[in-house]
Amino acid sequence: MSANYALEARDLSVRYGGVTANDGVSMHLAQGEIRGLIGPNGAGKSTFIDALSGRRAIAAGSVHLAGSDITALGVVERRLLGLSRSFQRTSIFPGMRIGVQMELAASKIPDADPDEVMRELGLDRLAGRVADEISYGDQRRLDIALALVGRPSVLLLDEPMAGLSVEESMKLARHLRNLARNWGVSVLLVEHDMEVVFGISDSITVLETGKLLAEGTPDEVRAHPKVREAYLGSAA
Amino acid sequence: MSAIITATALEDTQVKRNPGVMRLCAMAAAAVAVGLTVNMSVTSNGLMSLLTQATIYAVFALGLGFLLKQNGMVSFGHALFFGMAGYLVGAAVTLTGWPVGMVVVLTVAAIGMFAFGLALVIVRVPGIAFGMLTLAIGQSFYVLVSKSRGFTGGADGMNINFPAQVFGMELASFQNPSSMFLICWLVLVALVLLLALLLRTGFGPLTEAIRENEERARFIGFRTLLPRAAVFAVSAMVTAVGGVLSALYTGFVSPESLHWSVSGTVLIMVVLGGSRTLWGPAVGAVVYYLFRDFVGEHTTHWMSIFGVSLIAVIVLWPAGIAGGVMRAATSLQRAAARRLA
Amino acid sequence: MIAIQILNGLVYGSLLMIVASGLVLIYGLRRVVNFAHGSLFMLGAYIAYAASLQFGFGGGLLAAVAALAAVGFCLDRFGFRLLQDRDPLTVMLVTFGLLLVFEDVVQSIWGKQSYSLAAPEALQGTVDLFGSPFPVYRLAIVAVGALVAACLVGWLRYSRIGLFIRGASTDPVTTAMQGVNTDRLSGGVVAVGAALAGLAGVVSGPFLSLSPTMGSDILIDSFVVVVIGGLGSFAGAFVAAMILGQVQALGAVYLPDLAALLPFALMTAVLIWRPSGLSGSRV
Ligand SMILES: Nc1ncnc2c1ncn2[C@@H]1O[C@H](COP(=O)(O)OP(=O)(O)OP(=O)(O)O)[C@@H](O)[C@H]1O
Ligand SMILES: [Mg+2]
Numbered sequence: 001m002s003a004n005y006a007l008e009a010r011d012l013s014v015r016y017g018g019v020t021a022n023d024g025v026s027m028h029l030a031q032g033e034i035r036g037l038i039g040p041n042g043a044g045k046s047t048f049i050d051a052l053s054g055r056r057a058i059a060a061g062s063v064h065l066a067g068s069d070i071t072a073l074g075v076v077e078r079r080l081l082g083l084s085r086s087f088q089r090t091s092i093f094p095g096m097r098i099g100v101q102m103e104l105a106a107s108k109i110p111d112a113d114p115d116e117v118m119r120e121l122g123l124d125r126l127a128g129r130v131a132d133e134i135s136y137g138d139q140r141r142l143d144i145a146l147a148l149v150g151r152p153s154v155l156l157l158d159e160p161m162a163g164l165s166v167e168e169s170m171k172l173a174r175h176l177r178n179l180a181r182n183w184g185v186s187v188l189l190v191e192h193d194m195e196v197v198f199g200i201s202d203s204i205t206v207l208e209t210g211k212l213l214a215e216g217t218p219d220e221v222r223a224h225p226k227v228r229e230a231y232l233g234s235a236a
Numbered sequence: 237m238s239a240i241i242t243a244t245a246l247e248d249t250q251v252k253r254n255p256g257v258m259r260l261c262a263m264a265a266a267a268v269a270v271g272l273t274v275n276m277s278v279t280s281n282g283l284m285s286l287l288t289q290a291t292i293y294a295v296f297a298l299g300l301g302f303l304l305k306q307n308g309m310v311s312f313g314h315a316l317f318f319g320m321a322g323y324l325v326g327a328a329v330t331l332t333g334w335p336v337g338m339v340v341v342l343t344v345a346a347i348g349m350f351a352f353g354l355a356l357v358i359v360r361v362p363g364i365a366f367g368m369l370t371l372a373i374g375q376s377f378y379v380l381v382s383k384s385r386g387f388t389g390g391a392d393g394m395n396i397n398f399p400a401q402v403f404g405m406e407l408a409s410f411q412n413p414s415s416m417f418l419i420c421w422l423v424l425v426a427l428v429l430l431l432a433l434l435l436r437t438g439f440g441p442l443t444e445a446i447r448e449n450e451e452r453a454r455f456i457g458f459r460t461l462l463p464r465a466a467v468f469a470v471s472a473m474v475t476a477v478g479g480v481l482s483a484l485y486t487g488f489v490s491p492e493s494l495h496w497s498v499s500g501t502v503l504i505m506v507v508l509g510g511s512r513t514l515w516g517p518a519v520g521a522v523v524y525y526l527f528r529d530f531v532g533e534h535t536t537h538w539m540s541i542f543g544v545s546l547i548a549v550i551v552l553w554p555a556g557i558a559g560g561v562m563r564a565a566t567s568l569q570r571a572a573a574r575r576l577a
Numbered sequence: 578m579i580a581i582q583i584l585n586g587l588v589y590g591s592l593l594m595i596v597a598s599g600l601v602l603i604y605g606l607r608r609v610v611n612f613a614h615g616s617l618f619m620l621g622a623y624i625a626y627a628a629s630l631q632f633g634f635g636g637g638l639l640a641a642v643a644a645l646a647a648v649g650f651c652l653d654r655f656g657f658r659l660l661q662d663r664d665p666l667t668v669m670l671v672t673f674g675l676l677l678v679f680e681d682v683v684q685s686i687w688g689k690q691s692y693s694l695a696a697p698e699a700l701q702g703t704v705d706l707f708g709s710p711f712p713v714y715r716l717a718i719v720a721v722g723a724l725v726a727a728c729l730v731g732w733l734r735y736s737r738i739g740l741f742i743r744g745a746s747t748d749p750v751t752t753a754m755q756g757v758n759t760d761r762l763s764g765g766v767v768a769v770g771a772a773l774a775g776l777a778g779v780v781s782g783p784f785l786s787l788s789p790t791m792g793s794d795i796l797i798d799s800f801v802v803v804v805i806g807g808l809g810s811f812a813g814a815f816v817a818a819m820i821l822g823q824v825q826a827l828g829a830v831y832l833p834d835l836a837a838l839l840p841f842a843l844m845t846a847v848l849i850w851r852p853s854g855l856s857g858s859r860v
Contacts, residue, residue: 055455075454091455094449096445104442104445
């Protein structure tokens, strides 16, 4: 069965010294699926993305990309196999022109079109500007654009909408939907904006203090008693 | 009208970002012309020899600056490559009868390989520890050579008996300030041109990206160890060329040329000149020598004055002389564009 | 014979430890690699020498430590604090400029010749250890080293300031976010760091000789210590100083031709094994 999943994590555990930030978390992403990953601050969402993308060594468990075990592979290999990510704390090349860094990101992947990505994210008019001179929102979108170049098969996005205006968020959400529906890209979306997450996700995973709390369709998760109690509160 | 101006301005920035090969060659030709003019107009032998010295160190600074510019790393041990080049050339000339041209090429290549291997190990050490590490490595070679016995001459240094013909020229042309200045200047211009061409390939943006954000470079699919080691090796090779020139000019190498204070001094030249351009460090070297000559005539507290000016430049003018020149050039250009409009 | 060499290694290791822990303190709080640290060491030795001519060794020691603490405070107040938003390389080069100034100052006051600082009366002479005479003063250096180490451990472990320093050296961002005022602390901390360099300079006076190059010699060895130990780690620096002391002392006897290369070889080996030093980046 697992060969059908674009990405699968089995019983993933990550420790920082004594703190267990991910405790036996399992999750899967089908091709073209958008999965929301939510949970309160410090739940271990970024850690999970770090573990999937190879940034952080894992203590136990395994990661599979399109059915093959990539647990032992490094960051670079994972990206070249089509697993790409963005960062919660904006990670770009501050002293370089936007066009140049996008071209660089594209140069490693056959048939990648950096101009198309820049157009989609509204960065095309900024191509000649140096990254640390553009606005914070534009920098956030550059971070995402760097991850989108070459249309990876799996995208891990860590709070991509933080710092974007409502309008920009909606646009990005539409873009992600388009990528998933029309290009079969699988997306793992960490986001605090519940409206967006529940709006565009096919399924949702809830983490709390490193453990899987709930999992299912948006409606199932919304109705899940533990989630209501622990996370959404009475407001939901 | 305004559309045309925007278009030309755009073109202009495009040219600046990506100066065409023709443009680079034109700039190199202009630099050669400057060298010729200096060579013809300076008559004082003292000044000429000062300028020759400065040009040799400009080559050294070019190498060290390249490392800082493309890797963002500071080496306090580059004198190792400078001095080692002199020793290798000297040893090969003394022990084998090989033509000097071949010896020089082999020396630079050997230093390149040595530096590459070394870099594979040390380049993984994070930023600031890297400077301390290079310092210790360079210094251990300094101690090793100054305590050595045999033909390297230990602390006294080693005389190199070059054959009468070097590169098909009289040895005397390498040891006379006026002709040697010209040779060094041409080498310097050629190296700047070569490095500029190298940076126009994919190697330029790649190493820049690694310098800016190594982790992200890996997350867009680039292995970073080899490019960083390559930058270090290229930088060491350029520095080695400086060491070869110095050995040719003086016919002598001493362990002092390996001492970390030499690395430190050249680093000062780099910072003074500004490391955001290739040519900045070379300018820094020339300014350093002229300034030292000028101040040295008036006081013995050269080191203090220099230390204080170094601090002042770093604090007040972080982009160095080259940075200032570039800023001035940009604002001049803007002013000109405005007048046209 | 070997026992004596091990003792000598312990002596040099203790000196290195004192110097290196000052470097670590300054690095920990300010993220500054202080190239002027060796000059502070040298300055301490020379000030103690000058003062000892009048007031004896004890007077010299007090004068040097007090003077260096003042220098350290000024260094932070008028240097590091103003430069804290700058790139670490920039600040490192500023300390390099300071090194030039300090060396010039020492040379213009005392010249290039070397001096020696007399050990206090009570510590002159030798004791018999393992069948051969061993200078009492060297044992005193080990005692001072142990005392400094104990004080530092106590201070870092049990005082509030120590907690902050350990926090700041592992994670300056979080510590800053927790509302620790680094500026208020750092004047004192850098003063302590500089005073430690000065103390080591004084203590080494009767052991090594005073010369204008003494600063850069010890600077390089203590850089090796700090890098091997892992930048910002006290425990790492303690261990690395002891190892390096042994390597120097035993190497000088058993591998005299290669002794100079040993620290480098050791450092390379450690860094291949662990790129960020023995301790990683933990304290
Ligand atoms: N580098 C680290 N060292 C030690 N502990 C860490 C580190 N990074 C994260 N942690 C801890 O691990 C836990 C999970 O952190 P993580 O950043 O993954 O949470 P998160 O769900 O992404 O939170 P947020 O919504 O605030 O981004 C937290 O308790 C955090 O304090
Ligand atoms: Mg997070």
